[in-house]
Amino acid sequence: MVRERLTTPQRLLADLDSRDRYRRRALIRGVLADVAGGACSVLEHAYLSGVERPHRLPRPRRQTPTGVGRRGLRDIEYEEWGLIIELDGRFGHDEARSRDADLERDLDAAVFAGKESLRLGWGQVVGRPCLTAAKVAAKLRRLGWSGQLARCPKCPKSRSGDTGRHQTSS
Incomplete structure (x- = not known):
């Protein structure tokens, strides 16, 4: 509604x-x-509540205009670090034409706005939220974020010799 x-x-x-x-x-x-606050889909809410908040990733802007000549909104934008995250649920991303338009927006953002895009789906956000948080944090660090990733209660326990990487679920 x-x-x-x-x-x-x-x-x-x-x-x-x-x-x-x-x-x-x-x-x-x-x-x-x-x-x-801008979480407009079940997948966007899952990112917010399962990836972003429990792992203390920086707070992004949500539903920001693409700003590169095409109408549309970006799901998540870490503006300070030039990182866009697009969440691809089933709605609006099933058809080849829709997928092509998504990829064109990513290309436009990279070429004309100097921004990088990550595309995440249900598997990354709901199936492997801790691993996804670690990967988003690593990308943000490469782009200049100095924050620290937090472990949530669902994060796998570290093993001795572990490099701190989260394991994928089978």
Whole structure:
């Protein structure tokens, strides 16, 4: 409903607050706050709640205009470091024409705006969030980020001799 602009997160929050009892109120409030902050899809929310926040990656801008002649919005942009992350769920990315347009936007960002793009899907965001966080952090460090990646409760335990890399799940 919010994506189609039939309502706003603020209206939904007001409606939620007007009810005496509502199951999972805290969860719904949290999701609506994230939607208000720019997480516009289930995959974008999964990145925010499973990759970005628990691993303390820097806070990016969300839903930023492409700015290189084509209409559209970038899912995530770490503006200070020139890194764009596009999250490819099934909606809008299934057809060859849509995929081609996505790749063209990535090329435009690299050529005309000097930005790098990473494309992530469900496997990276939901299936391997800790590994993905480590890889995004490594990329950000190469681009000048001086922050530190945090381990979340779901991160695999380090083994002696481990280089700090997260392991992929089978």
